Amino acid sequence: MLEERKNALEALLFVAGGPLDIRQAATLLELPPDTVEELARQLMNEYAAGGLQIVPVAGGYQMCTRNELADYIEKLLAHERGRLSRAAMETMAIIAYKQPVTRAEIEAIRGVNCDGVIERLSLHRLIKVVGRKDTVGRPILYGTTEEFLEYFGFGGLNDLPPLPEEKEADDKKEATDE
Amino acid sequence: MDLSENVCIIRLDDFEGPLDLLLHLINRSEMDIQNLQMAKITTQYLDFIHLMEELNINIAAEFLVMAAELLRIKSKMLLPPDKEDLQMAEEADPRxxxxxxxxxxxxxxxxxQAMSAREAEWRGVFVRHPLELEELRPAISPGIAEALSVFDLLEAFQRVLENAVDDETDDEKRISRDEITVEQRVDLVLARLHRSDGRISFRHLFSDRPARREIIVTLLAILELIRKRYIMAAQEKCFGEIEIFLREEYVNA
Structure with missing residues (x-):
């Protein structure tokens, strides 16, 4: 019985494409979320050796290809995937770590105008308006979206690499500088 | 590679702003960030700005503001510290x-940079395009075959409209109907749906001889509710009666 549910979960992951929410899967499979979580982990192990993998993303699980096989897939696809520009990535990082954050706060850190970058990130749905700050002018507050987690393959915001501490920043220079 | 002092490698997209340029100059001259050599860094920074000017590169205002700030700090460090200023930590070290x-x-x-690395890694991971789950979800109740397009709704709308009372000929009615807003209709439609177990036929949302305005406002309310995903419309068979459903998640709301 449980074996069938596991197969069903596998099928659901295939059909869903993107991340499948554990609670939704639990409802569909009529199983407690913990059991679904356990089945998902079993599937992850079973897929460990194949061309596909099952990974925790954005609070759920998703079936996707392996990074190592990207070359083969890219040959099949008509165009290359885009990347975020450096300006966009810096802004993205500030929003991800400091959210909720206003445009003025982002600009104070980057030292440049961020209008265009924020607009592009919103357009790509990597960020969204999450509210307004209770200060003069009630400026808009930005935060990250589910698409952000999917884009970077993060299970949740806890998966963000730790922000370098102010003191450590200098020591880590060699490691991160190109 | 020899990077002598006055060779500036200009790749504009390399420098995201004055702070980025400063960091670059600091790294290049292996300066301790905590102990900025203001004279040296200011000269390098200004050289860079001048070079950009010579090359007719548009310099963002932020770069010039920073240049002014560097000069201010540099000059402040040349002056003996003001005794009163020393009270404030910031003035003790202008940097x-x-x-x-x-x-x-x-x-x-x-x-x-760490996130870029993550992006590069995850870029090679491909997900199937999700199927339209909304389309796949089995019909809400048995016998409801098709989700409807806007055109089906408009056709049904046309049929109701045929029975409409022309507002222009009925002054009294027109005045009263004028006051119905789409928002009020939205509430009314939702109330009717809740009263009839989340399911009602399109036709029954209208009175027997509705005024044109009532019909139009009702249709707008329905479209609005569909757009906001509160309700969906379906019909049992082609050209059959159209029914409006409250989406499951709102049935008990």
């Missing part, structure tokens, strides 16, 4: 604010 900003920016720049 302090700038160093703090640079450190803060550096943290996020490094975080961005």
């Amino acid at each position: 302090q604010m700038l160093v703090a900003r640079l450190m803060e920016y550096k943290r996020y720049k490094e975080a961005a």
Whole structure:
């Protein structure tokens, strides 16, 4: 019985494409979320050796290809995937770590105008308006979206690499500088 | 590679702003960020700005503001410290604010680099395009075959409209109907749906001889509710009666 549910979960992951929410899967499979979580982990192990993998993303699980096989897939696809520009990535990082954050706060850190970058990130749905700050002018507050987690393959915001501490920043220079 | 002092490698997209340029200059001359050599860094920075000017590159205002700030700090350090100023930490070392900003920016720049690495890694991971789950979800109740397009709704709308009372010929009615807003209709439609177990036929949302305005406002309300995903419309068979359903998640709301 449980074996069938596991197969069903596998099928659901295939059909869903993107991340499948554990609670939704639990409802569909009529199983407690913990059991679904356990089945998902079993599937992850079973897929460990194949061309596909099952990974925790954005609070759920998703079936996707392996990074190592990207070359083969890219040959099949008509165009290359885009990347975020450096300006966009810096802004993205500030929003991800400091959210909720206003445009003025982002600009104070980057030292440049961020209008265009924020607009592009919103357009790509990597960020969204999450509210307004209770200060003069009630400026808009930005935060990250589910698409952000999917884009970077993060299970949740806890998966963000730790922000370098102010003191450590200098020591880590060699490691991160190109 | 020899990077002598006055050779500036200009790749504009390399420098995201004055802080980034400063960090670059600091790294290049292996300067300690906590102990900025203001004279040296200011000269390098201004050289860079002048070069950009010579090359007719548009310089963002932020770069010039920073140039002014560097000059201000540099001159302040040349002057003997004002005794009163010494009270304030910031005045004890005029560089302090700038160093703090640079450190803060550096943290996020490094975080961005880590995220870029993650992006590069995850870029090679492909997901199937999700099927339209909404279309796949089995019909809400048995016998409801098709989700409807806007055109089906408009056709049904046309049929109701045929029975409409022409507002223009009925002054009294027109005045009363004028006051119905789409928002009020939205509430009314939702109330009717809740009263009839989340399911009602399109036709029954209208009175027997509705005024044109009532019909139009009702249709707008229905379209609005569909757009906001509160309700969906379906019909049992082609050209059959159209029914409006409250989406499951709102049935008990």
